[in-house]
Amino acid sequence: MDYSDSKYYLNKQFGWLEFNNRVLEEAQDERTPLLERLKFLAITASNLDEFVMVTVARLKDQIESGYNKQDKVGLRPKELFKELSNRMHQMVKEQYGCLNYVLDTLEEEDINFMEYKDLTEDQKEFLDNYFHDNIHPVLTPMAIDQSRPFPLILNKSLNLAVRLTSSPESNTLSPNKDGKGLFSMVRVPSILPRIVEIPSDDKRNFIFMEKVIKEYLDKLFFGYTIEAVGAFRITRNAEVSLDEEAQNLLVEMERYVKRRKWGFPVRLEIEQGIDCQLKDFLVQSLDLNREDIYEVAGPIDLTTFMGFSGLDGFDHLRYEPLLPQPAQDFYNKEESIFDLIKEKDLLVHHPYESFDPVIKLVQEASEDSQVLAIKQTLYRVSGDSPIIEALAQAAENGKQVTVLVELKARFDEENNIEWAKKLEKSGCHVVYGLVGLKVHSKLLLIVRDEEEGIRRYVHMSTGNYNDKTAKLYTDTGMFTAKETFGSDVSAMFNLLTGYSSAPQWKKLAVAPLNLRDTFVKLIRNEVEQVKSGKEGHIIAKMNSLVDSGIIKELYKASSAGVKIDLIVRGMCCLKPGIEGVSDNIRVISIVGRLLEHSRIFYFSNGANPKIFMSSADWRPRNLDRRVEALFPVEDEDLKARIIKLLDITLRDNVKAREQQPDGSYKRVERDGVELESQLEFHRLAKKAVKKLDSTNIIALFKQTSARDTNIH
Known part of the structure; x- marks a missing residue:
């Protein structure tokens, strides 16, 4: 079958207008x-x-x-x-x-x-x-x-x-x-x-x-x-x-x-x-x-x-505000943020959970006497960014601070020019990007001198280091102190700031080097799982799906029997529901009060799921003309949270529209109880905080009772 045939593809410009029409529908909706x-x-x-x-x-x-x-x-x-x-x-x-x-x-x-x-x-x-x-x-x-x-x-x-x-x-x-x-x-x-x-x-x-x-x-x-x-x-x-x-x-x-x-x-x-x-x-x-x-x-x-x-x-x-809740992995923890990250990988789901842990990490690093260096990529930041202030303070405190400010971030160029100048004046080493490539990856690396030796702390995200948009965009970020991640992110910054060959990546896949090949291998692996009698299932959440090479691989996987659920906010050039080609593919778009922005990729891998997060969409520019990073989620607790996130999104029957083969969208039919995923995530974030509060109260009560028993 010729999967290159134009009849299997939708025009991306029409796809963009369809997305804007979905936003317009929210304005037209009397509710x-x-x-x-x-x-x-x-x-x-x-x-x-x-x-x-x-x-x-x-x-x-x-x-x-x-x-x-x-x-x-x-x-x-x-x-x-x-x-x-x-x-x-x-x-x-x-x-x-x-x-x-x-x-x-x-x-x-x-x-x-x-x-x-x-x-x-x-x-x-x-x-x-x-x-x-x-x-x-x-x-x-x-x-x-x-x-x-x-x-x-x-x-x-x-x-x-x-x-x-x-x-x-x-x-x-x-x-x-x-x-x-x-x-x-x-x-x-x-x-x-x-x-x-x-x-x-x-x-x-x-x-x-x-x-x-x-x-x-x-x-x-x-x-x-x-x-x-x-x-x-x-x-x-x-x-x-x-x-x-x-x-x-x-x-x-x-x-x-x-x-x-x-x-x-x-x-x-x-x-x-x-x-x-x-x-x-x-x-x-x-x-x-x-x-x-x-x-x-x-x-x-x-x-x-x-x-x-x-x-x-x-x-x-107006809508009742969905105020960010304290991040459950950091809530009511008295330890240093470095001790928390060193203990286990941690996850934050914005804007349902606060952006504060990211800010706190940079601020604490700027003041910590054990921190030697901070390295960060910045694509879009807010007008009065606390991240920028903390980086400037770190440089003034004698830390070695390296910041890659992407000057070519479209329509944010003037803002980024001003921040680049401010950081340079503070003593930061500022890199303006690479010739021919936009640096779109969201990475933060902190190098710390500890008793056991040098340890690297890493934050990787699907969204920008922007405290303002972190209240409006749905994104996910992971913190880790694992050496394998630290080594890869260090190598990534060496590629960005100096002359260095790419290493044998331990955890990351990086565009434009090997990200496309990584995605192709992951998709083809699901086909092999089906051939061996196991279930093949892909769930991919992103902003846009335009790349014809990836679409061909998805068509082949669908034809082989792999179930594919795509959550694509904006442009989608793939046609779902074509008999023998894409009848195993479902495409939905969530357009609600918050902007869906996270990129999450799930591959069932024969009942041993592989989960990744990234700054990259499935577009030629992201795979071939930008510096992007794809990173795995390996902690079992975090994997469970991401799987639940994807499941809730796929069950949305209020703000979800399903794409039709002709490129149009229809609202998902409501069977049973209404589920609006963005409201559900906010409810779950509040519930997690209440549960932690209850746990803390019970623990405090037990400590008080134990003291009273000892006194008597």
């Missing part, structure tokens, strides 16, 4: 609290921005350059772009249909978005003062004429296009003396709140800043008549070239980030009903086609609702 629905709309808009800046821009570039090769499913660039455009326009239409319904419903909760004409005189007076004191000083009208060409509009900035006329007697510097066909731009300032609250006695009233500016445009254009005004936003190409072999990668990356702000226009969003002359002027000036224009029935740029969804005083319109 989702109102402000959470706004948050999901903001997420879909942010996702779509990135998709346009990267994927759509790359596709337009291919079309412009004459590239006409078919993709895995047989589509050429023009055909793919046309279909993507149709689907994106439909998605935007559904976004705004949902938004307007939610905004109308919020009025019942006394949250109102106002039009200027509907304001009271007192409210207009408030806005008059607000405009003159706050907005007017930062506005800059940009005239467009023979001497002042169409300005270079910043990527994703919100702007007002203005059409004007003037009389010949007007005292103006404009070379256009007939006073007709005049155009200007005004950028809506991003340094001020986009949503302005208006004082009210009994309700929360708001107005968008661009609506305020429209009312006061005459203050910017004295002597002119404003004929039409319309809001617009440009999305630009973010796929600009980066010279990775530049003499100073840090300086080159700073230039790269600046260049990306001015890439070629890819999409134009405009207000529905915008003046025809303004629309034509924008389209011609930006050299865009009809399918690049998105007329929206509401405020442009829904990402602004991300912050608004946290509006004070309306907790009943």
Whole structure:
């Protein structure tokens, strides 16, 4: 059978849009609290921005350059772009249909978005003062004429296009003396709140800043008549070239980030009903086609609702927070964190369990006199990262600190540049990454001088060292002091920071060296188990499944009788349910209030399960163009926890959707009791803490009773 046949594969771009549609479904779901629905709309808009800046821009570039090769499913660039455009326009239409319904419903909760004409005189007076004191000083009208060409509009900035006329007697510097066909731009300032609250006695009233500016445009254009005004936003190409072999990668990356702000226009969003002359002027000036224009029935740029969804005083319109619980493997332990890790391997499941043990490990290492060195990879970190602070403190305390900061982490480059500079100033040795490869692995190594000799402590994770996203993303991390792991992670850092050949790995599999081969061997081993009369079963949880080589191996395994359960949050190019090919494969996607992010791989191995965790998805970029690590979970207690995690996820019948052979998704049918996996994990984390508290109380009671007996 030819498993390379295009009929067995789904297009990855369509798969991504299907994922964003699943997020949109959460916004459309009437069971989702109102402000959470706004948050999901903001997420879909942010996702779509990135998709346009990267994927759509790359596709337009291919079309412009004459590239006409078919993709895995047989589509050429023009055909793919046309279909993507149709689907994106439909998605935007559904976004705004949902938004307007939610905004109308919020009025019942006394949250109102106002039009200027509907304001009271007192409210207009408030806005008059607000405009003159706050907005007017930062506005800059940009005239467009023979001497002042169409300005270079910043990527994703919100702007007002203005059409004007003037009389010949007007005292103006404009070379256009007939006073007709005049155009200007005004950028809506991003340094001020986009949503302005208006004082009210009994309700929360708001107005968008661009609506305020429209009312006061005459203050910017004295002597002119404003004929039409319309809001617009440009999305630009973010796929600009980066010279990775530049003499100073840090300086080159700073230039790269600046260049990306001015890439070629890819999409134009405009207000529905915008003046025809303004629309034509924008389209011609930006050299865009009809399918690049998105007329929206509401405020442009829904990402602004991300912050608004946290509006004070309306907790009943949001989910009850799933607060991280103390990590059960570290809870109420008075010993040093090093003693705990030395005793046995430990596991933390974020965000149900707190990220604190990871922070505590770095902080304790920074102060511990026995610690000689700390080495860590950083891909995405928070704006005020305690990890960064602890690493800087460790260097100042005389530890040898080596940090690989991946400057090429997409859309986090500026943040990482700043952290790299801060760490260098503190005395850390900072490595900026490798030429041609992104370092995506999540590794922390601490070298400690103990009585028994040098001991290495290791933390390996599926997620970033980011204390903020650790409250929102589901990830798993393992701590160990086993020498086999320490040796491998040390060798890994030698590969990253110096000139070193890869060792014979004891525990890790590393991309791009042997990770692909490792996965292939593990999949093929399940086929051999079936051939020998045993059960073959694979469970793989990841963000994306795109790699055709891995998909072929899964098809072969399914055809041989291996049961395969795939938990794929986003893109999945595999087609499940094809008779004789993939009828043993089930694909589900969990989209809920938390972002599924962990990568976990289970292989039954003839009733002797092998379990692995990784930073890598099954995508060509992860297997071939990134530095990734796959590590085994060997402790039996931890294996049992991971198996339970996978079992609960597979039984989700509230937030799970099952993929169909055509690439669409349907909600899993609810048989029996409802199970929402994310809520269940939070419940179990709370239950574990209560159980530990009870155990501690009983132990304390026994100690007290024993003392009382001795006294008597």
